[in-house]
Amino acid sequence: MTVLFSRLLPLALLFPLVPQVLASQPIDLENGEEINEVCAGCHGEYGQGGKAGKYPRLAGLPAPYIAEQLKDFRSRSRPNMPMVEHVDERQMPDEDIQDIAAYLARIELPSKLPPVDEHAPGFNAYARLLESKKVVQIPRAPGNVQAGKKLYHRECASCHGRRGEGRNKKNIPMLAGQYTNYLWRQVRLFHEGKRHHDPDDPDERLLDDFSHQELKDIFAWLSTADD
DSSP: OOOOGGGGSGGGGTSOOOOSOOOSSOOOHHHHHHHHHHHHHHHOTTSOOBGGGTBOOOTTSOHHHHHHHHHHHHHTSSOOHHHHHHHSTTTSOHHHHHHHHHHHHTOOOOSSOOOOOTTSTTOOHHHHHHHHTTOOOOOOOSSOHHHHHHHHHHHTHHHHOTTSOOBGGGTBOOSTTSOHHHHHHHHHHHHTTSSOSOTTOTTOOGGGGSOHHHHHHHHHHHHHHTO
């Protein structure tokens, strides 16, 4: 397939680039934690997502990115009816958006538990159980992992990192560690024009330059990238 210049930043379409600056008022992480009690009903106590990607992972995404998506849900420039009632300005003013975004961005979720000796003195089984609840391991997605790795490194790594870890300083979210089903759903929304990478150019369709098999291979590699 011919590589087009416009494909240099394609997978950024799944998570559009957002402004780097949040509101200037102080962040209240305790308030963010309280707000997360509502979010946890769908997205999990630790922002880990759920139901195999029906609810995406939020933990570890850049705070400005999270805030921008919440505001897009509010304005309905990113259609998502289940979210509308939660982001209404009366329910979640801009200050609350800043706080929940900062709170979720600070959560770190491992992809595996460190080894321990369960027979060692002082081993705490309950603490180990709580630790295990934070583990997010994306199931291996179908596709050619090696082909996907090669294509990802050529087309996507400059924005989303060599291992799909994202770039927090540029507010570019991770792709590795996100649910494959969610990534596919975003592809469909972009193909249907229901999400836009550039609001000034809503007809931009960079993902159309990828075949279904190429995306399948990229997602297969991403599902293994944080192992």
